[in-house]
Amino acid sequence: GENVEQHPSTLSVQEGDSAVIKCTYSDSASNYFPWYKQELGKRPQLIIDIRSNVGEKKDQRIAVTLNKTAKHFSLHITETQPEDSAVYFCAASNVGNTPLVFGKGTRLSVIA
């Protein structure tokens, strides 16, 4: 089955700097790669996703890149703000066939 590895497990950045979180997946049949943000005591919430027919997707300060050949995808957050502090999870699945498999999460701290 699918296995998703996520790095780093913790990340501290200064406010205004960029943050990058990387994930690798094992199943070449996976075609959907969402990223979730989870604030303390709350549910994971989808912030951006990408499908395998696209190499990059951007939404304001957040972007995701996908390298199908290398089986890795990354989350990029620019101009970080204190409210970006949270745990971020990557995930992968073969849409319509398999459930999402999650990485173990990255705790991002943005220091003001």
Place this chain on the structure above:
Amino acid sequence: DAGITQSPRYKITETGRQVTLMCHQTWSHSYMFWYRQDLGHGLRLIYYSAAADITDKGEVPDGYVVSRSKTENFPLTLESATRSQTSVYFCASTGVVQGAPGYTFGSGTRLTVV
């Protein structure tokens, strides 16, 4: 996000007791899932369902039972709770329904087994 609700939000139970966590969604999503979240392990899939009366095991199914007699409900039962089942449990749903969101989580149930 009121479209998927979990109950109870918090539950304390004793070892050996049976406990059922409820999940209800209003989007008519075909797929529903149960994950548990533990520090250092992220979100691990317990069971999932592709439709009413169809369920499949996930990564960590032992000690859990599910049923899905109606599309909108997907209860998770711990038949004989153990301390290792202390966790935060999230239900999620997804499907191709116009106007409904994609893969979405409920607010979670924090279960403590003493």
